[in-house]
Amino acid sequence: MSTPLENTSGRTAPWHQSNWDLRAAGNFVFGGAGTGLIVFAAIGHAFGAAYVWTVLTGLALVGAGLLCVWAEIGRPLRAVNVYRHAKTSWMTREAMVAPFLFASGLGAAWTGSEVLVWVAAALALVYLTCQAQMIKAARGIPAWRSPRIVPLVMLTGLCEGASLAILVAALSSDHAYLKWLDGFLLALVLARGFAWYVYRSGLQHEGAPTKALAALSRIELAFAMLGNWGPLVLLFIALASSSVNVIFWLGAISAFATLWSGWLFKVVLITRAAYNQGFALPRTAVRGTGSGGPAARPGWH
Amino acid sequence: MTRWAMAVDLRRCIGCQTCTTACRGANATPGGVQWRQVLDMETGEFPDVRRAFVPVGCMHCADPPCEHVCPTTATKKRADGLVTIDYDICIGCGYCAVACPYQARHIVHRNAFAFGDQRPMESELARVDPGRISVATKCSFCKDRIDAGLQQGLTPGVDPEATPACVNACITQTYVFGDRDDPNSKLSRLLDDATHFRMHEDLGTDPGIYYIWDGKAAGTEADK
Numbered sequence: 001m002s003t004p005l006e007n008t009s010g011r012t013a014p015w016h017q018s019n020w021d022l023r024a025a026g027n028f029v030f031g032g033a034g035t036g037l038i039v040f041a042a043i044g045h046a047f048g049a050a051y052v053w054t055v056l057t058g059l060a061l062v063g064a065g066l067l068c069v070w071a072e073i074g075r076p077l078r079a080v081n082v083y084r085h086a087k088t089s090w091m092t093r094e095a096m097v098a099p100f101l102f103a104s105g106l107g108a109a110w111t112g113s114e115v116l117v118w119v120a121a122a123l124a125l126v127y128l129t130c131q132a133q134m135i136k137a138a139r140g141i142p143a144w145r146s147p148r149i150v151p152l153v154m155l156t157g158l159c160e161g162a163s164l165a166i167l168v169a170a171l172s173s174d175h176a177y178l179k180w181l182d183g184f185l186l187a188l189v190l191a192r193g194f195a196w197y198v199y200r201s202g203l204q205h206e207g208a209p210t211k212a213l214a215a216l217s218r219i220e221l222a223f224a225m226l227g228n229w230g231p232l233v234l235l236f237i238a239l240a241s242s243s244v245n246v247i248f249w250l251g252a253i254s255a256f257a258t259l260w261s262g263w264l265f266k267v268v269l270i271t272r273a274a275y276n277q278g279f280a281l282p283r284t285a286v287r288g289t290g291s292g293g294p295a296a297r298p299g300w301h
Numbered sequence: 302m303t304r305w306a307m308a309v310d311l312r313r314c315i316g317c318q319t320c321t322t323a324c325r326g327a328n329a330t331p332g333g334v335q336w337r338q339v340l341d342m343e344t345g346e347f348p349d350v351r352r353a354f355v356p357v358g359c360m361h362c363a364d365p366p367c368e369h370v371c372p373t374t375a376t377k378k379r380a381d382g383l384v385t386i387d388y389d390i391c392i393g394c395g396y397c398a399v400a401c402p403y404q405a406r407h408i409v410h411r412n413a414f415a416f417g418d419q420r421p422m423e424s425e426l427a428r429v430d431p432g433r434i435s436v437a438t439k440c441s442f443c444k445d446r447i448d449a450g451l452q453q454g455l456t457p458g459v460d461p462e463a464t465p466a467c468v469n470a471c472i473t474q475t476y477v478f479g480d481r482d483d484p485n486s487k488l489s490r491l492l493d494d495a496t497h498f499r500m501h502e503d504l505g506t507d508p509g510i511y512y513i514w515d516g517k518a519a520g521t522e523a524d525k
Contacts, residue, residue: 017398017399019399020399072394073392074391074392074394074395074408074410074434075391075392075393075435075436078373078390081373081375081390082372082373082392083372084372084373085371085373085374089370089372091396092372134370137366137400138366138396139400139504140398140400140401140402140403140404276402276404277402277404277501279340279342279355279357279403279500280500280501281342281344281512283498284311284344284351285311285353285513285514285515286514287312292514292515293344293345294349295344296342296344296353
């Protein structure tokens with residue numbers, strides 16, 4: 001369910017959407033991290049790591065995200081209707097991928113099939129794409145509809161997956177391929193940082209509600225500095241080192257920071273930066289004689 | 302083809318909210334939900350300040366983002382241009398509400414009454430519709446009136462029985478409703494003689510509400 005009825009009538013400047021709250025954000029937080037983890041379970045397997053618990057953890061996260069959505073919708077008993085519009089709705093497509101993702105993931109864990117784990121990884125990537133496109137298709141929210149949100153959300157999910165894979169590997173004493181994972185995370189964090197600045201500068205350039213830009217600015221330190229560039233430096237040091245302890249600890253710290261910052265970004269994107277379009281007048285009317293008044297677009301940068 | 306559309310003459314609107322009230326009466330929307338709103342906007346800077354009253358609601362876009370994202374097909378665009386919602390299919394996911402650039406969609410999870418939850422009026426209780434709770438709702442251009450009127454051989458925009466309630470109620474004739482695809486409709490003729498724009502036209506939704514801000518003589522083709 002959405003937040004309680006809020007009287008928005010008469011507002012002209014953009015106001016924050018009230019239909020998607022933390023529960024919707026939970027779908028992107030858990031879904032992104034879970035699918036990313038499944039992708040890295042397959043990659044880890046290519047380096048000889050065990051994947052069963054990694055895949056199961058990823059599926060559990062995706063399931064948690066879907067439960068969040070289910071708790072969000074107004075008519076949960078009709079949830080099956082979500083499958084009716086695959087032609088254009090990314091929400092339907094996400095829902096359609098989910099059962100195949102679970103079937104292949106569980107099948108891989110049950111049978112130990114190498115083919116199935118790669119199928120699950122491919123479906124996880126498709127699921128992540130659906131989530132990113134779902135945000136972009138919400139054309140009423142300027143901070144979401146930017147095409148640059150797609151790579152940013154996908155890279156965030158993959159960063160979270162690599163981070164979780166590092167943490168799982170660290171916890172399971174499966175340190176053989178930790179350095180490889182650190183390398184993957186470094187490349188992804190670099191790409192995510194780039195995507196973040198492209199996204200933000202695009203919003204500034206194209207225009208967005210002032211409050212949405214301010215909400216994104218507020219996480220610059222936590223997300224970009226502490227959660228992205230900080231881990232990048234640590235990972236670089238870890239990869240340059242030959243000490244197992246350094247690789248382990250710097251990798252784990254970087255993974256934790258990257259994971260946390262990714263979740264922070266998605267929560268802020270959905271619940272803090274989601275100001276709607278508001279209303280605008282390209283001209284004001286001619287009243288009686290004279291000319292029309294100037295344009296009006298309250299609350300926009 | 303037919304495309305039902307609406308013109309709003311911003312030169313005429315005085316912000317009396319009669320249309321808002323008429324809509325609420327005709328459609329029995331819950332308290333706090335106004336499918337038809339009239340915004341009170343200020344433009345310019347002192348001393349050159351203008352005030353504009355701007356009726357808004359569902360724009361019945363030709364390319365409606367709400368219809369594209371709806372996962373259930375509850376939101377549909379009819380051949381005559383009306384964007385509709387099937388309340389029996391909608392799951393209330395709110396995706397359409399965040400996809401609409403006009404803030405036209407409302408989802409409420411309980412009925413609110415004019416004088417508070419403890420004091421519902423009989424008339425309000427009589428029209429409570431549980432089917433519209435926790436699902437998306439919005440202006441339908443009074444499609445039931447249009448459809449019933451057409452069955453009786455009436456013309457929407459001409460005959461009040463087949464015309465949206467807000468258009469009928471307006472005391473200044475701000476609204477004109479009709480078929481945009483019919484060059485001889487009152488709507489098309491009015492738009493031909495006026496300078497107008499559509500809200501957020503740059504988003505490419507091809508909205509069905511035209512805002513008139515001046516007569517033809519004062520405007521240019523580029524302004525249209």
